[in-house]
Amino acid sequence: MTSPASAANRNEPLSSIITEQKDVGVRVKITDDLRAVAGLFDLSRPYFGFAAGNIFEQVGTVRIKGAEFSLSGKVAKDFNLLVGGVVFDPKVTRDSDAIGDIGSKPTGIPTHIFNINGNWAAPFLKGLQLDFGLVHRGRQAATINNAVFIAPRLN
Secondary structure, eight states: OBOOTTSTTTTOBOOOOOOEEEEEEEEEEEETTEEEEEEEEEEEEEEEEEOGGGOEEEEEEEEEEEEEEEEEEEEETTEEEEEEEEEEEEEEEEOTTOOSOOOSSOBTOOSEEEEEEEEEEOTTSTTOEEEEEEEEEOOEEOSTTSSOEEOOEEO
8 A cells, every 4th residue: 555646745655554354254045046145344554644744654443344145146036146245334543643533434334335236037038138237335434534525425
């Protein structure tokens, strides 16, 4: 990872980071064609941002706790479905020597991501398939001081 072009130390390689992750999950075979997965996770890693003099450096630690789930497989003869999502609870702890306004929510991590994707194979015309997908992303911080948030959106 390098510092962004807008930083005083632009394109400078950043120090190596150490992350810590704990997770647990389960996978269940519901039918021969349908599976479910669920899990919990807890991730900690350094948090980078702009410090005094527009220097891009570590300004804290971000801890992200969350849960994830999915259901996937054939739900009908010609129809496959994937429903899944992740719910995040991210929190920033600022370093004691960090300068500037640093919010409690990290940038770029939404409150959740939910998606649904489907595939229908038309039985009346071999090779014809129709696919669809929807993704909903929750609210997320857009600035390190949490002054601006990106609204939830559906794609």
